[in-house]
Amino acid sequence: MSSSVPRLVIAAPSSGSGKTTVATGLMAAFASRGLAVSSHKVGPDYIDPGYHALATGRVGRNLDAYLCGAELVAPLFAHGARGCDLAVVEGVMGLFDGAAGEGELASTAHVAKLLRAPVVLVVDASSLSRSVAALVHGFASWDPEVRIGGVILNKVGSERHESLLREALDQSGVPVLGVLRRAEQVGTPSRHLGLVPVAERRAGAVAAVEAMAAQVRDGCDLDALFALARGAGVLSGAAWDAAEVVALSPPPPLPVPDPGGSAPRPPYRPERPRPQTPDGLVVPGLGSKVTSGPEAGGLERPIVAVAGGAAFTFSYAEHAELLAAAGAEVVTFDPLRDEQLPDGTRGLVIGGGFPEVYAPELSANEPLRKAVAALAESGAPVAAECAGLLYLSRELDGQPMCGVIDAKARMDERLTLGYRDAVAVSDSVLAPAGTRMRGHEFHRTVMEPGAGAAPAWGLRAPVRRVEGFVQQGVHASYLHTHWASAPGVARRFVERCVGS
Secondary structure: OEOOOOOOEEEEEOOOOOOOHHHHHHHHHHHHHHEEEEEEEEEOOOOOOOOHHHOOOOOOOEEEOOOOOOOHHHHHHHHHOOOOEEEEEOOOOOOOHHHOOOOOOOOOHHHHHHOOOOOOOOOEOOOOOHHHHHHHHHHHHHOOOOOEEEEEEEEEEOOOHHHHHHHHHOOOOOOEEEEOOOOOOOOEEEEEEOOOHHOOOOOHHHHHOOOOEEEEEEEEHHHHHHHHHHHOOOOOOOOOOOHHHHHOOOOOOOOOOOOOOOOOOOOOOOOOOOOOOOOOOOOOOOOEEOOOOOOOOOOOOOOOEOOOOOOOOOOOHHHHHHHHHHOOEEEOOOOOOOOOOOOEEEEEEEEEOOOOOOHHHHHHHHHHHHHHHHHHHHHOEEEEEEEEHHHHHHHEEOEEEEOOOEEEEEEEEEEEEEEEEEEEEOOOOOOOOOOOOEEEEEEEEEEEEEEEEEEEEEEEEOOEEEEEEEEEEEEEEEEEHHHHHHHHHHHHHHHHHHHH
């Protein structure tokens, strides 16, 4: 099986050059032409894909060669781009910037090579003239396996400025595919961890995406860009499939206890899952529940509640798809609005987000906090990452939280950021002790203490330490992981839901 979806990678010499504006604007501009556009983001970032989803009407997805392994980049891309007319991939940082100390690993250039995709270089030309040619030449010649197919000049001051830039680039052999003039910054406000997520400012986000699309339509040669995308190389191999990888993943190493002593429940038969709907995005044919297929044959599908809403916006789409493929019915709920967990909840997943911004509101929802604490006390599986860890703590910045974890959380001036190599220290609902995974930390909060009597993970860098909490069915940690790299995590979690 092969994929020949036309595709572009939008890169830049450095952060702040305008990648998000150009990539999101291109997605929206092509979608307005009636094309089915698949959006992707290089690296672990959760926020940009939310804007991509608004632009395309489809789930935004990540391509991370560090978290998932280089071998999964093309299959995950093909999964997300299946049936689309065009795929646009937004890069991360500078074109050749990847995981620290790991060479090109997880860089935009690395992903572009794995996808056999041409690169469009977005250059902030606000302080450049003839030197732009040297800059573009350097990027185009640094790695001959990376094909720079064109340049989009951003923040150009005037017609005269544009003329000087074009004249210089005429000798570089790299065509100019767009020129965006200096303008008031598109309304994408930021705070301590980057852009404000779509779910927190939907009307403003819609307006921002429309403004990006207008800028790109006015300044870029869309026909030339689409022609460049059609020149991408054919990708061989099958697309990633949640049902297939779950079926092939090893079963939990320990039997799931049946508290009633009755005959074992029949095993699940994984089927193809439906894609996850981005929080707050209405996509025809999709709803708030994700299941792995018709509820036929009398097989119980345990309900796994997944936190959403403005406070919990960080989640990879493949997690819900893997849970559904493992036999769960995935139901989202909003801890800011819902006073109870979904009826029949057997397991709980609380991903990342910004609970520190909504601490008073989360604390005021006492009925839900008690429901979460009761579920955890019952021994049901609970998986919490970063924001989820804070929500399960005793308090966050002095505001009472769920009290599942005997620890306090507070905001901190220091940003903790980076990829991590991790090993599971304790047996948990996600993995047996000794399991190795890669993850990512991204927070400005501190937990006191940072680990429980049974820590979740042991980390080797930047300093050796243990972190997180494992108790009863709870696994709570700062570490963000991508379950596509270890689909047995979802299978193990759902199996524990059946046994709870």
